[in-house]
Amino acid sequence: MTVDPSHVIIAIDGPAASGKSSVARALARKLRYVYINTGAMYRAVTWHAVEQQVPTLEPDKVVALLADTHIVCGLSQMESTITINGIDPTPFLSEEAVNRNVSNIATVPEVRRLLVPLQREYLADHDIVMEGRDIGSAVFPETPYKFYIDASAEVRALRRARQGLQDSIVARDKIDSTRRASPLIIAEDAHVIDSSNLTVEGVVGEIFGRLKQKGLPLGEL
Numbered sequence: 001m002t003v004d005p006s007h008v009i010i011a012i013d014g015p016a017a018s019g020k021s022s023v024a025r026a027l028a029r030k031l032r033y034v035y036i037n038t039g040a041m042y043r044a045v046t047w048h049a050v051e052q053q054v055p056t057l058e059p060d061k062v063v064a065l066l067a068d069t070h071i072v073c074g075l076s077q078m079e080s081t082i083t084i085n086g087i088d089p090t091p092f093l094s095e096e097a098v099n100r101n102v103s104n105i106a107t108v109p110e111v112r113r114l115l116v117p118l119q120r121e122y123l124a125d126h127d128i129v130m131e132g133r134d135i136g137s138a139v140f141p142e143t144p145y146k147f148y149i150d151a152s153a154e155v156r157a158l159r160r161a162r163q164g165l166q167d168s169i170v171a172r173d174k175i176d177s178t179r180r181a182s183p184l185i186i187a188e189d190a191h192v193i194d195s196s197n198l199t200v201e202g203v204v205g206e207i208f209g210r211l212k213q214k215g216l217p218l219g220e221l
């Protein structure tokens with residue numbers, strides 16, 4: 001698939017708790033682009049699997065579940081929304097059971113084959129900032145605007161703990177980086193930012209500068 005040249009896609013990837021979500025949301029607001037959180041889509045499928053008591057380490061059972069799973073992705077106030085079989089799972093997406101199982105679900109190629117086209121569809125009508133693990137490498141490899149946000153393991157663990165969430169980010173990163181289907185990698189042409197000692201505004205400022213340098217028309221912003 002080639003990127004629709006009439007719309008802009010800014011890809012933001014990185015490991016767990018690197019600050020991607022805060023940065024992607026703030027950047028989207030600043031640019032007045034739509035913000036798409038692809039992690040929420042993998043989390044939503046995981047929540048559904050946990051609810052249905054499907055063992056997430058058994059891909060055949062996960063694939064069987066998908067046959068009865070109707071996913072609708074939409075937008076509300078310039079941010080992505082999702083329903084699974086008519087239910088909005090947003091309040092449950094940071095639950096411990098979801099954190100524990102999401103990387104297993106994300107290794108299943110059929111899950112990615114289901115979600116990636118839904119992610120790509122957003123570009124048909126909108127300029128977007130999309131965050132995830134494989135946006136620059138697999139979902140929109142053609143975009144010239146790719147960023148990889150990193151932070152030290154200590155800082156990332158601290159950030160997640162401050163959110164009061166139980167999340168084995170080291171285990172999740174390992175599964176995400178070593179899986180066969182679209183692993184977490186730094187795309188060759190991505191601009192890497194270490195956010196360990198930067199504020200959200202600091203990272204957004206760096207991305208903004210880079211976008212200008214690359215010639216993205218940013219008007220009066």
Ligand code: CDP
Pocket residue numbers: 015016017018021038039040042043102103104106131132133134135172173176
């Ligand atoms: O916010 P956090 O960094 O904790 O993770 P997330 O972006 O909500 O993603 C949760 C999980 O979904 C990741 O650990 C990956 O296993 C999976 N994921 C993925 O495989 N591909 C994406 N584009 C986004 C998320």
